[in-house]
Amino acid sequence: MKNINLCIAGLGNVGSALVDLIEKNTELVNFKADLNINILGLSAKNKNKKRIFDVSKYKWFQNPLDLLSVDGLAPDILVELIGYEKDISYELVKSAIKNKINVVTGNKAMLAKYGQELFKIAEENKVLLLFEAAVAGGIPVIKTLKNIIFSNKIKKISGILNGTTNYILTTMELENKSFGDVLNDAKQKGFTSDHESELDIGGYDAAHKLTLLTSLAYSAQIDFNLNQIEGIYNITIEDINFVKKLGYKIKLISECSLIENKIYASTKPKLIPINSPMANANGALNAINIETDHLESLYLEGEGAGGPPTASSVFSDILEISSKSLTKSLGFSYSKLIKFEKFNSSNLESKYFLRVRVKDQPGVLSKITSYFNDNNISIEKILQIPDNDSKSMPIVITTHKIKSSELLSSVKKIADLEFILDKISLIPIEY
Ligand SMILES: NC(=O)c1ccc[n+]([C@@H]2O[C@H](COP(=O)([O-])OP(=O)(O)OC[C@H]3O[C@@H](n4cnc5c(N)ncnc54)[C@H](OP(=O)(O)O)[C@@H]3O)[C@@H](O)[C@H]2O)c1
Numbered sequence: 001m002k003n004i005n006l007c008i009a010g011l012g013n014v015g016s017a018l019v020d021l022i023e024k025n026t027e028l029v030n031f032k033a034d035l036n037i038n039i040l041g042l043s044a045k046n047k048n049k050k051r052i053f054d055v056s057k058y059k060w061f062q063n064p065l066d067l068l069s070v071d072g073l074a075p076d077i078l079v080e081l082i083g084y085e086k087d088i089s090y091e092l093v094k095s096a097i098k099n100k101i102n103v104v105t106g107n108k109a110m111l112a113k114y115g116q117e118l119f120k121i122a123e124e125n126k127v128l129l130l131f132e133a134a135v136a137g138g139i140p141v142i143k144t145l146k147n148i149i150f151s152n153k154i155k156k157i158s159g160i161l162n163g164t165t166n167y168i169l170t171t172m173e174l175e176n177k178s179f180g181d182v183l184n185d186a187k188q189k190g191f192t193s194d195h196e197s198e199l200d201i202g203g204y205d206a207a208h209k210l211t212l213l214t215s216l217a218y219s220a221q222i223d224f225n226l227n228q229i230e231g232i233y234n235i236t237i238e239d240i241n242f243v244k245k246l247g248y249k250i251k252l253i254s255e256c257s258l259i260e261n262k263i264y265a266s267t268k269p270k271l272i273p274i275n276s277p278m279a280n281a282n283g284a285l286n287a288i289n290i291e292t293d294h295l296e297s298l299y300l301e302g303e304g305a306g307g308p309p310t311a312s313s314v315f316s317d318i319l320e321i322s323s324k325s326l327t328k329s330l331g332f333s334y335s336k337l338i339k340f341e342k343f344n345s346s347n348l349e350s351k352y353f354l355r356v357r358v359k360d361q362p363g364v365l366s367k368i369t370s371y372f373n374d375n376n377i378s379i380e381k382i383l384q385i386p387d388n389d390s391k392s393m394p395i396v397i398t399t400h401k402i403k404s405s406e407l408l409s410s411v412k413k414i415a416d417l418e419f420i421l422d423k424i425s426l427i428p429i430e431y
Helices: 013-024 026-033 064-068 087-098 108-124 141-148 163-175 179-188 194-201 204-218 237-245 307-323 364-374 404-415
Strands: 002-009 035-043 077-080 102-105 154-160 227-229 248-259 262-273 285-292 298-303 349-359 379-384 392-399 425-429
Touching (some): 002 013, 013 035, 013 307, 035 307, 064 087, 077 087, 087 102, 141 285, 154 204, 163 285, 194 204, 204 227
Parallel strands (some): 002 035, 077 102, 262 425
Antiparallel strands (some): 154 248, 248 262, 349 425
């Protein structure tokens, strides 16, 4: 039986679920892997907080840095589940790998910003810095890319990488509620906090995860600045109901590909065909589709957050280190990472959905149509939707493929027309 000494910093949703998993599944792990996990020490902010396991059974360290040497013994693996982008999380991980201690973390924010430096230090010190839990919680997408489809050329990765925004969009649709109302409900139920919701709703959390997927897919240097990010702040219940009539759902989609040898990494709301699996990944689920030169579509869907699913991913990294099946944190050497330029997405063509509220007066529809024709924007469908307001009405348009730069400059001009009453919603359509 092989013994692995572990220290865990951070005992919140994931850290506590990890201790619980180790306690409850010890026999299973012993049996399947001849592995005995020994927790040398724990650290969190508040020792007296009630947790789902009995803290008194373990050695407690108020300062997480003290976990790097417990009674003179360094752990085989330090698990970082505190979650700050920098501060103690970064200091702890950096100190551990510099001291030749393997690290497992779920901290996508830290890796998206400082991964480039941290993976280099880990490799120089011949230790692993593993992060399965950092992307899509319980879905094993990192190991899939690193170990299983390693030999494939990745054409595109796209997916729903943030559970909170998916929960909000799904609940808006199912309960016909406004964005603000659903967000307040989510905060009251403890799904998200003020600070977290900014990261989630602004698209930054999904972009952190996409940064890591982009690096694994294209051996790209880990550079958060390659991302183009737009959150879901402007999505209204009207948009959701209109697009449904057109056969679509709105999802916050993160996608990356290599175009003209530049990185296109985008997180923004998109229209997804209503019958596609991703349109039906509802609630807090995450979903990822990978297209490669050998696989037309590899679709993964599951719980992208929550203590137990994420702890299960953390444990898979503990097992990987214990069995030393791979010798590189990223699946290849840090020195192979390539510096790419950011692809200018204004040159990308897409179909678009537009919603505009106009004065309810004769001839408006034909004015808009001729304006679009004059500006070479080809309309696929146009719908005038009556609602309760007698003075105004919404018009919904879907376009044929057009470059976003061309559409945006025309939309700016349309917004100034005297019969346009509101901000124009503009969402690309996935096809
Ligand atoms: N939650 C998920 O579903 C999920 C999914 C994927 C990845 N992740 C990632 O996993 C990590 C942990 O997430 P989580 O949801 O478990 O976070 P969490 O519930 O907020 O827990 C954070 C833990 O860090 C401890 N902590 C805070 N400041 C500390 C300090 N200065 N020194 C020592 N401990 C400190 C807290 O202590 P107290 O408990 O005493 O307050 C708490 O136990 C994050 O990087 C997150 O992005 C989470």
